[in-house]
Amino acid sequence: MLRYPADLGPQAAPYADAVRPLLTCPGEWSRVGAAEAWWRITGDAAPAVAALLAELAPLAGHPTTPLVLRTVRILGAIGGPAAAALPALHEVTTSPRRYGDIRVDEELHRAARQALTAIAPARALDTP
Template identity: 45%
Template structure:
């Protein structure tokens, strides 16, 4: 699934690749189909199939919020569904909903307070999204940022075994994000 998502990131516009993504979407259920239709839409295919799949899944499944966010403003018709997750009981769901909302609307006013509230519990994803949103960064995070930027101690556990591999360990990424936010 990670590779299918990356096709959308890479922006390779190729007819054969779009055909392969369409075939993957038709032949697989759930998350893989969602990732394939979203990647195809990001590469210039008709976004309607991706919006249809996401609309069905977002009715009760937060796990495709990231995919909705990847569509950016194209996902505007999904905004009411995304907004429904902003007050969810689960912190991870709120985190993904806040990021998706910002990516769809470009409006920081909804996402920044939620990400700020979640920064202590989920510092790395919250900070990386706040960095993507850009300054001004919330002043109330400054003491945490100073700690995270300078600590020699481990703050975060090792990456989830199901997460895509990264080049840098989580604590290094956290220190870097905190340092950039302080600059």
């Protein structure tokens, strides 16, 4: 349901107060959806990035999930204000570790490279 206000962006401003508490709700998918909606509605990246960073934790030792891929893509869309995600994204692109089957791993690497380029273009040049 948060996809609709996210798609409306600033036109959904009257609903921003209803979205903000969802940034800390228990459901991971709801938090990620709320983060994207909050950022697109308000342009305020800080609370959105804070909510999204927790969803990168599975990259530390588990296979990639669709939620992690979505999170990486949203962080890339946010761009520069998502700089706190750079260490995790850089780790994905430089580590020999695999994050799932070949298709998922390649998709994650592609999304992470695109996010790095959007967040810090100069740092993305350091990535193979």
